[in-house]
Amino acid sequence: MRIFHIAEADAWARRTDLYVTDTLETEGFIHCSTEHQLAQVAARFYAGRDDLVLITIDPDALGATLVHEDLYDMGEDFPHIYGPIPLSAVVDTVPFAVS
DSSP states (O other): OOEEEEEEHHHHHTOOSEEOOHHHHHTSSEEOBOGGGHHHHHHHHHTTOOSEEEEEEOGGGOOSEEEEEOTTOOSSOEEEEESOEEGGGEEEEEEEOOO
16 A cells, blocks of 8 residues: 655655755654545645655565554554655655645
8 A cells, every 4th residue: 555745846856865854854754645544634734835745665675664643633544654765665646736
């Protein structure tokens, strides 16, 4: 099962062989979503944005710890990556606009 991360296009453009987000530094993990969570996350946190990239990730290729957890009492477990994302784990990236 693939997981997804919504990134600012500028941040994605600055990647190296590893993709690191600000939340990895501040919260200790990278926020991700499952396919069925994606629309709700996009609407809640990224409404009106057209400067985004949707990153599709193969969890089996991460090499970092992936934990499904509900840290914010949302009533649902979300995938969190506890480490940088190697580009070899990225299956696809597409521009992503949220209306």
